[in-house]
């Protein structure tokens with residue numbers, strides 16, 4: 001019997017008020033049911049927000065280092081249960097075990113960073129312009145945070161949002177993607193086990209329309225953090241404007257790797273394969289465009305196609321598997337529709353381009369790793385986020401032209417250049433319009449203690465990760481202490 005999962009509201013596991021449920025199946029094998037989950041509605045959201053609001057009044061008064069002690073425990077439990085979580089995650093969304101272990105590790109790193117940050121959370125003290133007066137600015141918690149997360153990093157991304165939110169003294173209503181509700185539930189169980197008090201973190205399962213937008217529209221939710229598609233991000237931003245919520249958006253990408261003639265091609269090959277086909281291309285940081293300089297074009301294409309054809313698809317639990325399935329039927333269809341668009345635009349398909357259905361693969365959403373060449377930078381396959389194992393290859397003459405191509409999309413998340421020329425590396429750092437630039441490394445591989453996010457339509461200016469995310473989850477209070485014993489008038493008593 002598959003497990004029956006529940007919402008967690010005010011410290012209690014409960015069904016959706018409507019009693020409705022939805023199923024979650026293994027994308028590598030549809031016959032395997034992971035569990036059933038509550039299909040919640042606005043009444044469940046309301047209850048979770050009320051619980052979070054009530055819990056906030058106590059939680060905000062707990063000294064930050066005490067909140068940090070709980071966070072340290074969360075990290076320790078994640079370490080102890082890493083293998084169990086990674087296995088469940090692979091069954092639930094398909095990426096290979098090595099990667100799901102990495103996903104949990106990102107959560108562990110985020111936990112320990114958050115724990116240590118509770119002994120900093122620095123403010124500023126600055127001199128006053130008046131005598132016997134003291135000026136400082138301090139960070140204060142904001143209130144109830146709505147956290148809406150995608151399925152491609154079912155542990156890492158929720159931890160990037162929930163951990164800084166709660167160590168700053170906020171409380172959380174968490175809506176995970178409906179493709180990865182089991183991993184999300186484990187995370188909430190672990191938070192409770194580590195001693196996070198009731199109501200501080202609540203999870204409400206269900207669809208984006210009802211639960212997600214229910215959170216965004218709720219007048220008692222003060223801030224929303226969302227990772228997902230750009231279209232949805234814009235809708236969230238518009239809706240949240242009505243209640244003047246603070247919103248952090250991590251949206252699409254169309255990340256490119258530039259390979260210069262002088263690059264170490266073996267190193268670049270490994271990076272491109274990992275960036276384009278790791279997580280089956282389902283990362284917002286995935287390598288989706290490959291720019292090859294003229295002289296190495298043919299040689300690198302040969303190496304790339306050979307390697308790509310050798311990739312082993314399969315169930316991510318098997319040690320020999322290198323590429324797992326797409327997460328669900330809709331995603332695989334969408335990937336295939338982009339392949340059809342590429343063909344109709346006149347790009348040349350050099351490998352892949354179809355469902356992978358041999359043997360055991362016939363029961364999962366597998367898609368062959370796909371490469372297009374002769375891609376014009378303006379084609380749809382070179383402009384739109386595909387979120388699957390499809391790589392578009394573009395030829396260029398010089399660095400200036402390459403950087404123009406890289407910058408020629410609406411997105412600006414990750415980017416990379418392979419070169420041995422330090423001058424070219426620094427020109428790329430200066431001129432590529434992206435939140436992240438890698439030198440001699442692929443477009444994926446962000447570390448938890450560094451700012452993460454993008455420019456242009458990849459986001460709205462906030463950063464996750466590192467020290468920067470703490471600006472999102474706190475409000476500044478400015479404090480003046482006048483110890484002169486008389487009325488001092490700023491700007492007037494000069």
Ligand code: UN1
Nearest residue numbers: 153283284285444445446
């Ligand atoms: C994402 O793709 O949504 O850098 C996040 C990386 C990961 C995080 C990716 N550490 O690819």
